[in-house]
Amino acid sequence: MPLNVIVQIKDEDKVMQGLRSVINLYNDLKDAVIEVVFHQSAIKALLKDSNFREIIEDLMSKGIIIVGCENSIKAQKIKEDSLISGIRIVTSGVGEIVRKQSEGWIYLVV
Amino acid sequence: MPLNVIVQIKDEDKVMQGLRSVINLYNDLKDAVIEVVFHQSAIKALLKDSNFREIIEDLMSKGIIIVGCENSIKAQKIKEDSLISGIRIVTSGVGEIVRKQSEGWIYLVV
Amino acid sequence: MPLNVIVQIKDEDKVMQGLRSVINLYNDLKDAVIEVVFHQSAIKALLKDSNFREIIEDLMSKGIIIVGCENSIKAQKIKEDSLISGIRIVTSGVGEIVRKQSEGWIYLVV
Numbered sequence A, B, C: 001m002p003l004n005v006i007v008q009i010k011d012e013d014k015v016m017q018g019l020r021s022v023i024n025l026y027n028d029l030k031d032a033v034i035e036v037v038f039h040q041s042a043i044k045a046l047l048k049d050s051n052f053r054e055i056i057e058d059l060m061s062k063g064i065i066i067v068g069c070e071n072s073i074k075a076q077k078i079k080e081d082s083l084i085s086g087i088r089i090v091t092s093g094v095g096e097i098v099r100k101q102s103e104g105w106i107y108l109v110v
Helices: A012-028 A040-046 A053-061 A070-075 A093-102 B012-028 B040-046 B053-061 B070-075 B093-102 C012-028 C040-046 C053-061 C070-075 C093-102
Strands: A004-009 A033-038 A065-069 A088-090 A106-109 B004-009 B033-038 B065-069 B088-090 B106-109 C004-009 C033-038 C065-069 C088-090 C106-109
Touching: A004 A012, A004 A093, A012 A033, A012 A040, A012 A053, A012 C040, A012 C070, A012 C093, A033 A040, A033 A093, A040 A065, A040 A070, A040 B012, A053 A065, A065 A070, A065 A093, A070 A088, A070 B012, A088 A093, A093 A106, A093 B012, A093 B106, A106 B106, A106 C093, A106 C106, B004 B012, B004 B093, B012 B033, B012 B040, B012 B053, B033 B040, B033 B093, B040 B065, B040 B070, B040 C012, B053 B065, B065 B070, B065 B093, B070 B088, B070 C012, B088 B093, B093 B106, B093 C012, B093 C106, B106 C106, C004 C012, C004 C093, C012 C033, C012 C040, C012 C053, C033 C040, C033 C093, C040 C065, C040 C070, C053 C065, C065 C070, C065 C093, C070 C088, C088 C093, C093 C106
Parallel strands: A004 A033, A004 A106, A033 A065, A065 A088, B004 B033, B004 B106, B033 B065, B065 B088, C004 C033, C004 C106, C033 C065, C065 C088
Antiparallel strands: none
16 A cells, blocks of 8 residues: 655745655655645745746656645735646645544655 | 644744644644644743743633643743643653654644 | 654754753653654764764664664765764655654654
């Protein structure tokens, strides 16, 4: 049975190292289902004009699910149409992380 | 069966965003039992004269359990009577987090 | 049955407080098996000339397993022979953390 992993990125200043860890995880666990939740200040990484857009689009092309937290989007006064296409929005990033774990997903903070 | 969630706040400079995430979690998972452990430098948030006192007392009034780590209290040379009333003290915050998980609680770092 | 705990230290500037938490965990859960994974910028703590060498060697003498992430070693251009003796190297720190959890280990971020 493949592993399901729910990854949390919350700090804006830790996005680059977080994304590197996601790539390393993907390379190490080829069959895992990986979902990455961006919330708190890290939500800015999902903006179309973010420095991380290319990496994030590359992760999505590999089948990694990218999720943004609506609470954080509102707190940062971000317009949803300024976000990278293809990401999934959830009401609450932390609610998503807890729910996935309750369904057996493995938790990872990067 | 309601979810039980054990939340960790460890960094003094991340307390505000951590508390916002706890509020978002509470609003999203109405029936969950939520316990928030403050340890390392974040223990200072539990001082009576902390900027977060009002938010923390409001969380407690909602039934959220607030826990402080005695190891961190001693490391920061805090007197126990200078802490907000109603919080629970455990010997070790990390021990509490591990024990709760061993009893089936879901872990969340904010 | 003793608890198995997989501990993550990822940030260079949080190594000291992380190591203090590991010591507190050890003192609180005497019978637990504890493995500490150093990755991202925190990998530098495992250098022979690191300020943390004595503490890390003391942890190993207590039976705590110390693990370094090869991806992080390469990213930081560290030579493996400059690392403290007795640590275990894994291809991917995050892969190790996920795999251990899939085997029932409890996760802790410090």
